[in-house]
Amino acid sequence: MIKIFISTVLALSAVSVQAWADTPDSLSAVVDTAAVPDYADDDSEVAVWNRANDAYARGEFRAAIDGYNSLLAAGRESSKLYYNLGNAYFKCDSIACAIVSYNRALRLDPSDADAAYNLSVAEARTVNRIEGLPEFFVTGWLRRLSHVMTSDGWAVMSVLFFALMLAGGVWYLLASTVRRRKAGFTTSAVSLVLFVVSVCIATSQKRDKTDSGRAVVMVSAAAVKSSPGVSGKDLFVLNEGACVSLGEKIGDWRQITIASGDKGWILSEQIEEI
Numbered sequence: 001m002i003k004i005f006i007s008t009v010l011a012l013s014a015v016s017v018q019a020w021a022d023t024p025d026s027l028s029a030v031v032d033t034a035a036v037p038d039y040a041d042d043d044s045e046v047a048v049w050n051r052a053n054d055a056y057a058r059g060e061f062r063a064a065i066d067g068y069n070s071l072l073a074a075g076r077e078s079s080k081l082y083y084n085l086g087n088a089y090f091k092c093d094s095i096a097c098a099i100v101s102y103n104r105a106l107r108l109d110p111s112d113a114d115a116a117y118n119l120s121v122a123e124a125r126t127v128n129r130i131e132g133l134p135e136f137f138v139t140g141w142l143r144r145l146s147h148v149m150t151s152d153g154w155a156v157m158s159v160l161f162f163a164l165m166l167a168g169g170v171w172y173l174l175a176s177t178v179r180r181r182k183a184g185f186t187t188s189a190v191s192l193v194l195f196v197v198s199v200c201i202a203t204s205q206k207r208d209k210t211d212s213g214r215a216v217v218m219v220s221a222a223a224v225k226s227s228p229g230v231s232g233k234d235l236f237v238l239n240e241g242a243c244v245s246l247g248e249k250i251g252d253w254r255q256i257t258i259a260s261g262d263k264g265w266i267l268s269e270q271i272e273e274i
Contacts, residue, residue: 064088079109103274126241151205158198165191215271217242224264228253235264
């Protein structure tokens with residue numbers, strides 16, 4: 001019974017990953033014009049999308065950026081749109097804008113390996129090299145696990161694990177032997193744990209879609225102050241493209257934390273939220 005359960009979980013996971021996976025692209029490749037976002041049911045938006053992709057293919061990256069941004073201004077967004085926009089910004093050497101776009105693509109689809117790779121390429125072009133704090137291995141493992149699928153994928157998995165949990169409970173109640181009752185109990189217990197993990201990951205990803213709590217420095221050099229005001233002491237300087245975590249806001253100033261754990265205050269106009 002346990003072997004059957006494990007095989008079923010692996011099969012369901014493989015199907016879910018395949019269903020939500022994107023076709024790989026590379027940073028130097030032409031934008032995938034066949035991958036039209038889900039919202040492309042309006043002829044005018046399809047036309048804008050196609051014109052932007054054609055402009056990118058011709059090397060007219062500024063025109064492509066204008067097209068993609070017009071879709072965003074109309075309230076449309078998708079991970080593919082942000083991915084293409086990031087590629088166009090990168091081609092124009094607008095590294096900070098590219099980093100923002102790739103992060104937004106990953107916010108909508110953490111499983112997008114191409115956006116993650118292109119983000120690492122763009123970040124390698126930045127000046128700041130900030131060493132992050134050591135990460136507890138369980139935290140790192142859960143973070144990598146959450147990137148396997150989108151929030152919708154994890155929501156589907158949670159339903160499947162819940163069904164397996166119920167099936168295991170029924171098996172436990174109806175089993176006629178101790179061995180079968182143990183198998184039913186084990187199936188139900190393991191499914192319960194996986195159900196809770198799936199729900200937590202799906203909820204976390206849904207929350208990140210609306211507020212990632214992070215931002216990118218958009219100016220060439222930004223002084224980080226010890227207090228929210230021009231009179232504050234300069235603690236350190238962040239360059240264009242540096243990613244920060246956001247804290248409280250006081251007036252025109254925002255408290256930030258960098259990967260090393262150092263904190264300070266920066267003008268809100270010098271950063272853009274992801």
